[in-house]
Amino acid sequence: MARILLIEDEDNIRKIIAYDLKKADFDIVECADGKTAIDLAMKEDFDVLIIDWMLPHVSGIDVVKRLRSEHIDAIFIMLTARDDETDILYAFEQGVDDYITKPFSPRELLARVNAHLKRQNRKQEKRLSVGDLSMDMKRREAYIGERMMTLTKKEFDLLEYFIQNKDIVLSRDSILNDIWGFDYDGDTRIVDVHVFKLRNKLNASHVHIRSSRGVGYLLEEVHETQYIRVSGIDSGLHCGCAVQLSFE
Numbered sequence: 001m002a003r004i005l006l007i008e009d010e011d012n013i014r015k016i017i018a019y020d021l022k023k024a025d026f027d028i029v030e031c032a033d034g035k036t037a038i039d040l041a042m043k044e045d046f047d048v049l050i051i052d053w054m055l056p057h058v059s060g061i062d063v064v065k066r067l068r069s070e071h072i073d074a075i076f077i078m079l080t081a082r083d084d085e086t087d088i089l090y091a092f093e094q095g096v097d098d099y100i101t102k103p104f105s106p107r108e109l110l111a112r113v114n115a116h117l118k119r120q121n122r123k124q125e126k127r128l129s130v131g132d133l134s135m136d137m138k139r140r141e142a143y144i145g146e147r148m149m150t151l152t153k154k155e156f157d158l159l160e161y162f163i164q165n166k167d168i169v170l171s172r173d174s175i176l177n178d179i180w181g182f183d184y185d186g187d188t189r190i191v192d193v194h195v196f197k198l199r200n201k202l203n204a205s206h207v208h209i210r211s212s213r214g215v216g217y218l219l220e221e222v223h224e225t226q227y228i229r230v231s232g233i234d235s236g237l238h239c240g241c242a243v244q245l246s247f248e
Contacts, residue, residue: 002047003026003027003045004029004047005031005040005049006018007031007033007049007051007052008032008050008052009052011032014030020106020109020110021110029044029046033055034055034062037051037058038066046074048074048076050077050113051078053081061090061091064094075098075113077113077116078096078098078099079104080100080102095154126138128164129163130221132144132145132206135159135163142159149201165219167218167219169212171215172188172191172192176188206222206223208222
């Protein structure tokens with residue numbers, strides 16, 4: 001039975017959500033403020049956290065930031081009346097897995113919770129690797145050689161997705177749908193932002209994310225290249241040119 005921490009300061013909304021989730025056989029723990037939520041999540045294990053943005057004492061987004069910094073590996077679903085794209089992008093960047101704007105249907109929330117849990121349960125591989133890059137799925141750690149990378153929750157999910165689809169060009173829409181969900185209302189710029197950040201973190205690796213103009217991105221292993229300098233004489237002028245040789 002999956003455990004859910006429900007963090008909502010409006011009693012009526014919290015009770016309605018809790019009732020529907022309990023009917024679906026989830027184990028529900030309720031709280032009404034951000035400070036209590038952090039304390040509970042640090043002491044107990046939860047599969048899903050449903051978090052209202054506007055909470056007393058500590059805001060929902062600050063709860064997410066704090067718990068992600070403590071490597072709490074749960075599914076975070078944000079509930080909020082904030083529907084501005086800037087807020088949505090910011091929430092995802094802080095480690096939110098899903099974002100639901102109020103008013104919403106409790107049945108929709110239940111469907112999203114089930115979808116996230118099923119997706120998580122389908123991850124059977126404990127370790128993924130390509131080139132000098134490896135991912136420990138159970139511990140949610142990624143390495144370049146022996147050096148552990150520092151990745152956000154969404155960057156980890158994105159890297160996993162690229163490795164599972166190595167050498168395949170992935171469109172921005174497919175990345176958006178599979179990583180952020182089919183009902184994400186923002187545009188594909190969020191994909192570009194996260195790919196840019198992930199690329200920078202892969203600079204020391206032989207595995208790169210390459211752009212496919214007008215389509216999307218693909219992850220590929222870059223083979224070693226060697227450079228030789230050739231000197232030539234042309235009409236009495238000395239010139240030097242660099243030749244790149246790629247060895248498969």
